[in-house]
Amino acid sequence: MTTATKTAPTTAAPAPVAAAVLDAVRGGRTAEVVRLLDGVTDAERRALFPALKELRKELRAARWSAEVRRAHPALHAAGAACQTGAVAVASWLAASDMRWSQARPAVLIDLLGDRDPRWLADVVERLAARPFTARVPYELMSGLARLSGAPIPTTDAYVRAWVDSVNRARRRDDTILDRLRAEPRLRELVAALFRTDGLGSWLDWPSGDGPDTWTGALYRLVADGTLDRAATVDACVARLLRGGNVVDQRIFLRLLRELALTREEERGRVSDWLALATDGPAPVAAHAQSVLSALALDGEVSPRHLAELTDAVLFRPERKLVRAQLVLLGKVLTRDPSAAGEVLPAVAQGFGHEDSDLQERALKLVERHLGEAAAPELRAGLAEAAGQLVPALRTRAARTLGVTPAPQEPAGHTEVLPPVPRPDRLAPAPGSAVELAEEISALLASGGDVATFERALDGLVRHAHRDRQELLTALEPVISRRWWADPQRFRDRNAVASYFERRHFPLDTGGGFDLLLATLTGAARARGSHSPAGPCAHDSLTRPFESRLEEIARRLLDDPLPLLLATPSWSTGVLEPGELVDRLETCRRLGTRIAPVDFGQALLRVRRTDRGAAGTAAERAAALGTEEGTRLAAWLTTPEAPLPRVSRLTSDTRVLVETEAATGLPEDLPEPLRRLRAPLGADRARGYCYHWYSGARQHWLALLPEQPELVAARMVRDLSMAAVDDERGPCAILPRLVEAEGPAGESVHLCLAYGLGARHAEDRLATVDALLVLAARGGLDHGQLGADLGELVRSEAVKPLRAADALRTAAATGAHRTVWLVLRRALPGLLADLDASVPARGLGDLLAVAAECAERTGARGDLPHLARAADRRGASRLVTQARRLRHALTDGAPAGGARAEEVAV
Structure with missing residues (x-):
């Protein structure tokens, strides 16, 4: 882009005109400024600019006064009109000191609209290149772009300014759809919308899931042919594949669902669905998985693609996705038993999942669909993968596969503490x-x-x-x-x-x-x-x-x-x-x-x-x-x-x-x-x-x-707010608390118990750090912390799912014995209070962590009230994990295992 053509040397502006302009600027009379500058030559404008620059410095000293706020719009307009360079005009228009008191876009367009179109395009590009925080009005950029006739600069700031203007330009009788229809450059802007990151919360505002939404408006524009359907679908899928924050993904997933892809459109994007199910956030992955499931049940996904999908999904931490994939595989193998050779090796990836319930589901699939005529190499591969199963399932897998179970003789447990x-x-x-x-x-x-x-x-x-x-x-x-x-x-x-x-x-x-x-x-x-x-x-x-x-x-x-x-x-x-x-x-x-x-x-x-x-x-x-x-x-x-x-x-x-x-x-x-x-x-x-x-x-x-x-x-209540009131940040002080050189008593342990049930992950991580440090210092009373945790769970101050997540994290660092000694004291009271018909939500997760720790440490003995939970009917998570823990505590003790009295409460 080029700037305005050079003009004659600068000459002084007529004194009466300059004085009148400055007086109008000080008085905030913008219309008068426009009228006075209308007949002034470029040379006279440039001669007037130094006085405006000095006035700007003068006003900057008291920028929040009423006089300054009144004068700034007129100064904003006069300064833009009295400069001829595109760089200088763009800098003046986007100046931070006049950001909150600007001239109206219509006034600026009137002052600048008669310049050379190439110069106008240059100004627009420079304005659009600034960050959105410069708050350049979209009406100004789009108006100058329309006069220049050049393509619009679809930068981050330009697109954000457009979205912001659509959201804010609300009238009683119009909708977002009406405002989008009125946009002359709609196709270019919508295409840029899919390429701009961080707009999810903007597109979700102000209506959210209400009737007047961005996603609903875009769907209507596709339906009536204003926007090309194929291009919009491709852009939406590409946006989901590129990733981004959760809010962005939610918005574009909502749009994709509203577009209601046909079976032909879904069939042509199998590789995209595979990628989304593998790496997408949970809601996106679940949608991709559902699409692939429907295609697979119709026989439109090959066993090879199904195995690829299974390999990816079974490594994901979301239990719901893994469970859905195993259900799908059961249906596919029931319909087509010949696919077992390609699919079952992928099912074996579930043997290594951290959730033993899902390990058992994967093993049931193998038991049901392996068949006596299975190839020896398939059996050998499954037998090798079965070594990842929890001890309670390894013997069962060995019987199914017809192999001798590997001896379960782990070496003595070595506790790892920081x-x-x-x-x-x-x-x-x-x-x-x-x-x-x-x-x-x-x-x-x-x-x-x-x-x-x-x-x-x-x-x-x-x-x-x-x-x-x-x-x-x-x-x-x-x-x-x-x-x-x-x-x-x-x-x-x-x-x-x-x-x-x-x-x-x-x-x-x-x-x-x-x-x-x-x-x-x-x-x-x-x-x-x-x-x-x-x-x-x-x-x-x-x-x-x-x-x-x-x-x-x-x-x-x-x-x-x-x-x-x-x-x-x-x-x-x-x-x-x-x-x-x-x-x-x-x-x-x-x-x-x-x-x-x-x-x-x-x-x-x-x-x-x-x-x-x-x-x-x-x-x-x-x-x-x-x-x-x-x-x-x-x-x-x-x-x-x-x-x-x-x-x-x-x-x-x-x-x-x-x-x-x-x-x-x-x-x-x-x-x-x-x-x-x-x-x-x-x-x-x-x-x-x-x-x-x-x-x-x-x-x-x-x-x-x-x-x-x-x-x-004096801090117990503050720590309780992390668990009861979902406050963020109280637990950050816990690592410093346990590093103190004095003994940790009842209040310190109660603070830790609350931290284990904190709402936010960073607070739970800080608590885990504190727990491990206190254990490393030899100051942790495992029984006291376990009793406190059990008391808080029973009083519903701490949710067991959160506590299980924190303790699982602690155990994953190698502190299995520490976590077991805490849970062996917490669990009996919870199991004793277990309602006969409605188990405590999340108690099964605590039992799962306890079972994992018992298996790793070789703990043996009797845990009060565990048998009653394990003998209940059904296959709920609580029951299956109670049985797993009982199996770990009652089987023969491996070398280096804990003595039975260590389990007594």
């Missing part, structure tokens, strides 16, 4: 103010972790004490980008101070550093904690964190601290006692007034489990002769107290906990930290609040790094 995570040693605070500023900038951008936060916090305190002005100079680029430093948002510095003083939100990593930086610059004053308090379990966790930050902020200006006492030695939050004594010696030498909350936090973090190191540090602390040294020495030599007693309460379907007062914490703590000693009552255990959504939750575990149980008790 290595125990080692905490990282915190590096010293950054040595220079510039390095510190870089770390704080990265921390504010990413959120960081506890170690990064504490290191930067200590560095800020040290450099503020050493040279406050140098620190401010280094932090200036960081501070200038903070929201509270924006002069347009806070023109009065008192407003910033008032905002922080009256804040009604809990502090997190970013909010804490904002408070410290604003205080350092004098823009804020920390006068005490102002985040809202409420009857929730988190108040005692958030108050210590906030109070320490506010204490540090006050001291930054009044009496800077040379260092922080509570900065941990390790990433878990643990502070070595010798390091704390060293810091107290430094503070005594400098005559520093100790910050009480910071020192109280140091007491809660100091390591006491190493009694030798604690005793040595206590002697040094006592020799300091200071009040803090005496308190530290007393705390380091105080015997460890037992964890507070936990009692349970039921709220709806939830199982929550209450605790007594924590006697194992220092008694002389400042008030914000003293809250950690308080008992956790029923009112706080039940209460909802917004603290869980605070970014400070990662710091909660660092408050009491050697007593995770006290933190976990």
